[in-house]
Amino acid sequence: MRVVRxxxxxxxxxxLWQGAVWATGAPxxxxxxxxxxxxxxxxxxxxxxxxxxxxVAEILxxxxxxxxxxxxxxxxxxxxxxxxxxxxxxxxxxxxxxxFALAPILTLWLGYGIASKVAMAILIIYFPVTSAFxxxxxxxxxxxxxxxxxMNGSRARILWHVRIPAALPALGSGLRVATxxxxxxxxxGEWVGASAGLGYLMLHANARMQVxxxxxxLFVLGVFAVTLYFAVDLGIRRAIPWQAEExx
Amino acid sequence: xxxxxxxxxxxxxxxxxxxxxxxxxTRLFDDLDFDLDGGRITxxxxxxxxxxxxxxxxxxxxTEGAEGSVADSDGRALGGRIAYMAQQDLLLPWLxxxxxxxxxxxxxxxxxxxEVRERAQRLLERVGLADAADARPAALxxxxxxxxxxxxTLMEDRAVVLMDEPFSGLDAxxxxxxxxxxxxxLAGRTVLLVTHDPLEALRLGHxxxxxxxxxxxxxxxxxxxxxxxxxxxxxxxxxxxxxLERLAAARAATA
Numbered sequence: 001m002r003v004v005r006x007x008x009x010x011x012x013x014x015x016l017w018q019g020a021v022w023a024t025g026a027p028x029x030x031x032x033x034x035x036x037x038x039x040x041x042x043x044x045x046x047x048x049x050x051x052x053x054x055x056v057a058e059i060l061x062x063x064x065x066x067x068x069x070x071x072x073x074x075x076x077x078x079x080x081x082x083x084x085x086x087x088x089x090x091x092x093x094x095x096x097x098x099x100f101a102l103a104p105i106l107t108l109w110l111g112y113g114i115a116s117k118v119a120m121a122i123l124i125i126y127f128p129v130t131s132a133f134x135x136x137x138x139x140x141x142x143x144x145x146x147x148x149x150x151m152n153g154s155r156a157r158i159l160w161h162v163r164i165p166a167a168l169p170a171l172g173s174g175l176r177v178a179t180x181x182x183x184x185x186x187x188x189g190e191w192v193g194a195s196a197g198l199g200y201l202m203l204h205a206n207a208r209m210q211v212x213x214x215x216x217x218l219f220v221l222g223v224f225a226v227t228l229y230f231a232v233d234l235g236i237r238r239a240i241p242w243q244a245e246e247x248x
Numbered sequence: 249x250x251x252x253x254x255x256x257x258x259x260x261x262x263x264x265x266x267x268x269x270x271x272x273x274t275r276l277f278d279d280l281d282f283d284l285d286g287g288r289i290t291x292x293x294x295x296x297x298x299x300x301x302x303x304x305x306x307x308x309x310x311t312e313g314a315e316g317s318v319a320d321s322d323g324r325a326l327g328g329r330i331a332y333m334a335q336q337d338l339l340l341p342w343l344x345x346x347x348x349x350x351x352x353x354x355x356x357x358x359x360x361x362x363e364v365r366e367r368a369q370r371l372l373e374r375v376g377l378a379d380a381a382d383a384r385p386a387a388l389x390x391x392x393x394x395x396x397x398x399x400x401t402l403m404e405d406r407a408v409v410l411m412d413e414p415f416s417g418l419d420a421x422x423x424x425x426x427x428x429x430x431x432x433x434l435a436g437r438t439v440l441l442v443t444h445d446p447l448e449a450l451r452l453g454h455x456x457x458x459x460x461x462x463x464x465x466x467x468x469x470x471x472x473x474x475x476x477x478x479x480x481x482x483x484x485x486x487x488x489x490x491x492l493e494r495l496a497a498a499r500a501a502t503a
Binding site for chain 1: 328334336342351354355356357387404
């Protein structure tokens with residue numbers, strides 16, 4: 001059933017899609033049916049793959065760098081109380097300014113290449129990762145800290161052996177959110193100005209009324225985003241097996 | 249660090265002088281003096297909220313804003329000679345039972361030598377968990393988890409052991425078994441046993457104290473349990489009623 005159910009859901013969605021095409025009688029340049037999109041996928045897979053590769057690289061780089069930056073920031077804020085007053089406002093500002101509004105500026109500064117999109121992805125995932133991990137570090141079970149203190153543990157060792165492992169489930173939640181939103185950053189960046197990538201391909205196709213190509217690009221992006229999410233989710237569960245055990 | 253069985257006979261007493269502690273505007277202790285006899289188990293009873301846990305934490309050096317002096321019977325500081333065992337087992341869920349027992353070594357960055365490993369294994373055997381040594385806490389029952397916590401406390405090999413209602417989360421039978429085991433394994437150490445269970449105090453304590461009033465005062469003129477702990481429940485049953493009445497009076501005095 002674990003394999004069959006997703007397939008059934010997928011088939012149901014495809015049937016719904018095809019049904020909508022028949023029911024509305026929408027022309028191909030408004031709503032192409034799954035069959036014509038599949039035809040585009042088969043015909044232009046080389047081109048789609050090339051653009052998908054660029055977008056995937058942007059997403060993965062953004063995710064990796066954003067994660068590293070978020071972890072480092074959360075550790076800094078949690079370890080050094082004075083840092084809190086300086087870094088917390090930066091954190092809030094990073095989230096309060098809509099990333100979409102920054103996209104044109106980032107493109108202006110970093111160019112049409114991959115760098116501006118990676119920066120977008122970093123900006124969009126920095127907040128969920130940092131705030132989730134910081135919350136986790138802040139909410140260590142007080143009894144563990146008391147115990148660690150009576151055992152004469154140093155601050156650094158308590159951080160490494162107690163507070164960080166205890167915060168991993170929270171970091172995992174932050175990473176899940178980050179994985180879900182990272183593609184948004186990359187694609188929005190491509191819309192604003194790019195020479196490659198699935199977002200670029202969609203804009204390009206849109207201008208030529210190739211709606212089936214847009215849908216094909218969207219499909220590829222969707223498949224990658226879902227696969228990435230489940231891979232990350234699996235990785236998180238493997239890395240912190242005790243979380244599931246504790247819930248029983 | 250070698251197993252120091254000889255140190256037990258010479259476990260120092262604990263002397264608290266002039267303890268002061270206020271919590272949320274209420275004065276819990278005001279110039280409180282308190283002694284633990286060396287190498288013996290002192291049971292501390294009293295109504296909830298009177299400050300039993302605070303007193304144990306004060307001795308452990310875990311309360312902020314407390315005043316007064318805590319030292320051993322020779323007037324030396326107690327730092328590094330106290331182990332603490334709480335009501336929750338406080339096991340780290342990502343470590344195995346064995347690794348939890350060895351947590352102190354991890355936190356101090358001391359090497360776990362073969363000898364240390366062997367001692368941990370022996371302790372796990374003593375608490376009946378030799379087969380569960382590699383299991384993570386989630387796979388263990390409440391009673392087993394508290395046994396691991398007991399082994400972890402003993403692994404620290406401290407002269408003074410503070411226990412804050414260590415068995416209150418367990419079912420009656422498990423509690424009864426663990427009390428006997430704890431008394432046996434803690435023999436010779438200076439122990440403060442905070443409890444709300446009169447039977448537990450009567451079974452395990454060499455001496456019983458009741459904390460009551462606000463600010464709290466200690467009353468040592470309670471019942472005197474016979475012979476040495478651990479005692480059978482039947483041996484102290486007749487004292488339980490007497491003690492319960494003392495505790496009821498203590499609660500009235502605290503409210």
